[in-house]
Amino acid sequence: MEINVQKCCEILREIDDIVILTHRNPDGDTLGSAFALHYILKQLGKRSRVVCHDVFPKQFSYLLLEYEPEDFEPKAIVAVDVADEKLLGSNLDEYCGKVDLCIDHHGSNKHYAKNWLVRDSAAACCEIIEDICYGFEEAELTKIIADCIYTGVSTDTGCFRYSNTTGHSHAVAGRMFKAGCDFVMINRLNFEVKSFSRIAIEREVLNGMELYFKNRCAIICMTKEMIERTGVLESELEGVPAMTREIEGVEIGITLRARDNGYKISIRTGEEIDASEICGKLGGGGHRCAAGCFVEGDLETAKKTVLKIVAETLGEDFE
Amino acid sequence: MEINVQKCCEILREIDDIVILTHRNPDGDTLGSAFALHYILKQLGKRSRVVCHDVFPKQFSYLLLEYEPEDFEPKAIVAVDVADEKLLGSNLDEYCGKVDLCIDHHGSNKHYAKNWLVRDSAAACCEIIEDICYGFEEAELTKIIADCIYTGVSTDTGCFRYSNTTGHSHAVAGRMFKAGCDFVMINRLNFEVKSFSRIAIEREVLNGMELYFKNRCAIICMTKEMIERTGVLESELEGVPAMTREIEGVEIGITLRARDNGYKISIRTGEEIDASEICGKLGGGGHRCAAGCFVEGDLETAKKTVLKIVAETLGEDFE
Numbered sequence: 001m002e003i004n005v006q007k008c009c010e011i012l013r014e015i016d017d018i019v020i021l022t023h024r025n026p027d028g029d030t031l032g033s034a035f036a037l038h039y040i041l042k043q044l045g046k047r048s049r050v051v052c053h054d055v056f057p058k059q060f061s062y063l064l065l066e067y068e069p070e071d072f073e074p075k076a077i078v079a080v081d082v083a084d085e086k087l088l089g090s091n092l093d094e095y096c097g098k099v100d101l102c103i104d105h106h107g108s109n110k111h112y113a114k115n116w117l118v119r120d121s122a123a124a125c126c127e128i129i130e131d132i133c134y135g136f137e138e139a140e141l142t143k144i145i146a147d148c149i150y151t152g153v154s155t156d157t158g159c160f161r162y163s164n165t166t167g168h169s170h171a172v173a174g175r176m177f178k179a180g181c182d183f184v185m186i187n188r189l190n191f192e193v194k195s196f197s198r199i200a201i202e203r204e205v206l207n208g209m210e211l212y213f214k215n216r217c218a219i220i221c222m223t224k225e226m227i228e229r230t231g232v233l234e235s236e237l238e239g240v241p242a243m244t245r246e247i248e249g250v251e252i253g254i255t256l257r258a259r260d261n262g263y264k265i266s267i268r269t270g271e272e273i274d275a276s277e278i279c280g281k282l283g284g285g286g287h288r289c290a291a292g293c294f295v296e297g298d299l300e301t302a303k304k305t306v307l308k309i310v311a312e313t314l315g316e317d318f319e
Numbered sequence: 320m321e322i323n324v325q326k327c328c329e330i331l332r333e334i335d336d337i338v339i340l341t342h343r344n345p346d347g348d349t350l351g352s353a354f355a356l357h358y359i360l361k362q363l364g365k366r367s368r369v370v371c372h373d374v375f376p377k378q379f380s381y382l383l384l385e386y387e388p389e390d391f392e393p394k395a396i397v398a399v400d401v402a403d404e405k406l407l408g409s410n411l412d413e414y415c416g417k418v419d420l421c422i423d424h425h426g427s428n429k430h431y432a433k434n435w436l437v438r439d440s441a442a443a444c445c446e447i448i449e450d451i452c453y454g455f456e457e458a459e460l461t462k463i464i465a466d467c468i469y470t471g472v473s474t475d476t477g478c479f480r481y482s483n484t485t486g487h488s489h490a491v492a493g494r495m496f497k498a499g500c501d502f503v504m505i506n507r508l509n510f511e512v513k514s515f516s517r518i519a520i521e522r523e524v525l526n527g528m529e530l531y532f533k534n535r536c537a538i539i540c541m542t543k544e545m546i547e548r549t550g551v552l553e554s555e556l557e558g559v560p561a562m563t564r565e566i567e568g569v570e571i572g573i574t575l576r577a578r579d580n581g582y583k584i585s586i587r588t589g590e591e592i593d594a595s596e597i598c599g600k601l602g603g604g605g606h607r608c609a610a611g612c613f614v615e616g617d618l619e620t621a622k623k624t625v626l627k628i629v630a631e632t633l634g635e636d637f638e
Binding site for chain 2: 159160161162163165166167168170171173174175177178183184187188191192193194195196199202203206207209215245246247248249271
């Protein structure tokens with residue numbers, strides 16, 4: 001059943017011994033939502049724990065500073081920022097079909113839970129969690145909750161740069177400032193700090209960058225050797241494809257990432273060109289400015305395949 | 320005389336044929352403030368033009384979209400975001416001692432104008448311009464004014480990341496969203512787009528990066544040859560020193576930039592170490608996390624000089 005914030009608070013008031021589920025490959029919004037909800041429930045005298053398919057990434061450890069997971073037999077299951085049960089990950093299979101309440105901001109939410117509070121106008125699920133906090137008179141928006149909520153809003157909006165950012169996102173951030181959130185530390189950890197291996201792969205990627213079609217297209221490649229040599233982890237590669245779009249005049253940025261039998265292709269574009277259309281022609285898809293697909297074969301074959309489609313899109317000659 | 324927003328509006332209402340001065344090496348805040356004020360004055364039926372020591376940087380051309388400078392004999396001089404007359408630049412010498420009104424957010428403002436409205440709690444001068452706009456009943460906060468004000472707030476706060484950001488900054492941004500500001504374009508131009516030569520110098524800088532003291536210190540160098548080879552402009556080098564601080568575990572980042580008879584040194588640190596103290600020992604100064612100084616001699620000499628001081632600060636051995 002679809003519910004509003006008030007009904008959501010009523011449901012939360014009725015339950016106890018709650019497992020809070022996040023999606024796999026957890027990001028700042030699913031973790032921020034989960035831990036904020038945990039800290040709110042704690043103030044209501046309720047036991048809860050946050051459960052994830054993966055280990056919590058190190059950079060988010062500040063969200064857990066006041067977290068004391070308790071041992072209990074779960075009586076209720078809540079999922080946050082999880083649009084589809086499939087996104088829970090295989091380690092959380094046991095919860096499929098058992099979610100009592102889902103709080104989410106994806107318009108694509110599959111309505112798999114008994115009750116769902118979905119607001120697709122929210123840039124981050126944490127924006128909804130803020131309202132839930134205000135729904136309980138006895139809950140205070142403490143500093144740690146402010147850190148959680150700010151984390152979700154800031155990371156899901158790319159620090160207020162992505163087009164999903166709204167005036168409401170800024171209003172939420174302003175209220176988290178009042179509650180004392182440590183935005184400098186949070187943004188430094190999420191947007192500035194890079195590992196040595198990430199710096200190393202950036203260097204290799206920049207050294208090998210190629211430009212095509214009067215510099216309207218940039219192409220970078222991450223081979224298996226480069227990834228092994230630099231020791232970079234999958235989780236550290238986020239944002240690498242975006243590097244192609246940062247170059248003045250580049251309309252289409254292509255990133256090739258070696259897989260077992262071919263290349264994973266990420267396309268980044270400005271507002272003018274539809275990346276999902278390009279990837280669609282190669283059996284993939286995505287959003288207007290960020291899309292992906294897979295091409296079989298060796299590096300040269302993969303490059304030629306994608307460059308041919310890009311040439312058509314740009315109205316340029318190829319070969 | 321020190322004045323408040325109300326008095327400032329009264330003064331602006333009384334004057335006409337106004338020259339609006341920005342500081343030299345203009346940034347988003349001084350230009351955003353100047354053009355926002357111009358568009359406000361236009362609505363009041365007043366003539367004004369924006370004057371700067373330098374040409375307006377290309378990336379800010381969207382601020383000028385509705386700008387039609389008019390030819391007139393100036394009857395009043397207003398300076399925005401200019402803490403000191405010296406910062407006007409030599410081309411604007413004629414205005415020294417003649418500024419009628421100064422609107423600024425620097426605590427260090429020299430009170431060189433006849434009247435000054437200085438609010439040092441504001442992250443950006445544009446935050447004050449917003450209040451001035453509201454001070455005129457007949458002035459509407461149009462989209463172009465919102466673009467100007469958002470530009471100042473966003474650029475002076477590093478897109479809401481620097482420690483000067485306040486809840487009020489977010490509140491201002493939220494109101495600019497309501498007025499339709501094009502924040503995606505503005506942030507893309509100011510924070511994402513890099514020139515080919517900038518990418519080239521980043522690549523060279525990363526390739527030559529050295530680490531010292533168990534990776535607690537990173538050092539990068541821009542030689543004259545590198546700058547010539549890449550063709551990078553002075554204005555494109557902003558943010559290069561910050562690259563050193565983005566590396567996991569690095570507490571002190573050092574950037575050396577070749578000058579005629581030595582090296583300009585930029586030091587970046589986390590909150591724990593005082594960069595201005597390090598630079599102070601070499602005759603320079605600055606802020607806690609960002610400071611600079613000058614060291615005479617060749618590259619090896621300059622490196623050794625600064626590394627010796629850094630070693631002391633970190634309690635590490637050097638030579």
